[in-house]
Amino acid sequence: MLSSLAVAVVAVTCLLQDTSGIIVSYRCSRGSFWRRYYSTCYRIQAQNGGWSGWSPWRDMDECSVLCGGGTKDQDHTRSCTNPRPTHGGSYCRGDSYQNRTIACGTSLCGSRCPKGKTTFIAHATNSGRFYHCSNSVAFLRHCAPGTWFDLARPGCTQLATTPDSTCAGKGYRMFAHGTNCKKYFECSHGAKVERTCPGKTKFDSKLGRCVHGTC
Structure with missing residues (x-):
């Protein structure tokens, strides 16, 4: 009972219940990390903090290139929770965050x-x-x-949307235009975007992509 009471009481002034059921207040004379149990003061042991393990390295963004040699940034973190500092214990020393740059996309x-x-x-x-x-x-x-990349141009073009709900909740997908086999629609970020197959290609509704051929 004494041990659990000492850990639970965190104020300098201790509120204790005597045998008559009346709540009485005592103050220990040696600072906030001393606690009183009736007529005796007990010291609560300070617990210094300890570091958790580092989280796995995670990409902050994708590689700067598709191929030919590039870089990407990564970071990871750790926390002062193993254990947490309590009762005046010291906080962990050192860094809780680190980042690095690594090579990627090194294939030719x-x-x-x-x-x-x-x-x-x-x-x-x-x-x-x-x-x-x-x-x-x-x-x-x-x-x-608000723009998207059109390989047929090529370049970024204004994002066109339609008032219907064709793409609502559909995620990313591509489907046939309906009247022009060179064109198709793409659902992106909830918007319906009209796109054109490049060069001598047409949209194949079964495969869901542009294939070589003419209409």
Whole structure:
């Protein structure tokens, strides 16, 4: 009972219940880490803090290139909770946050970025990003907010939306235009975007992508 009482009481002034059931107040004379149990003062042991393990390294963003050699930033954290400092114990010394830059996208681009030519590659999962090939390296580029990358132009174009709910709650998907086999619709961020298949390709509704062929 004494041990649990000493841990639970955290104020300098202790409120204790005597045998008659009346709450009485005592003050210990040697600071906030001394507690009184009736007529005797007991010292609460200070607990210094200890670091938890570091969390796994996580990417702060994707690689700066698709291929050709680039970098990406990572970070990880730890907390002073193993154990937490209590009863005047000291806080952990050292860093709770670290970051680093590592190499990525080190494979050669090859035919994806022909030497001496400026070409573009659509991003596989994000219509607001694309890759710009220069000096045989495919650099990651970002479209401005409210625009998306159109490989047929190529370049970023204004995001067009429709008033219907075709894309509501559908996530990312592509589906046929309906009247023009060179075109298709893309659901992106809840918006319905009209896009055009590049070059001598058409949209295949069964495969859900542009394929070689004519209408």
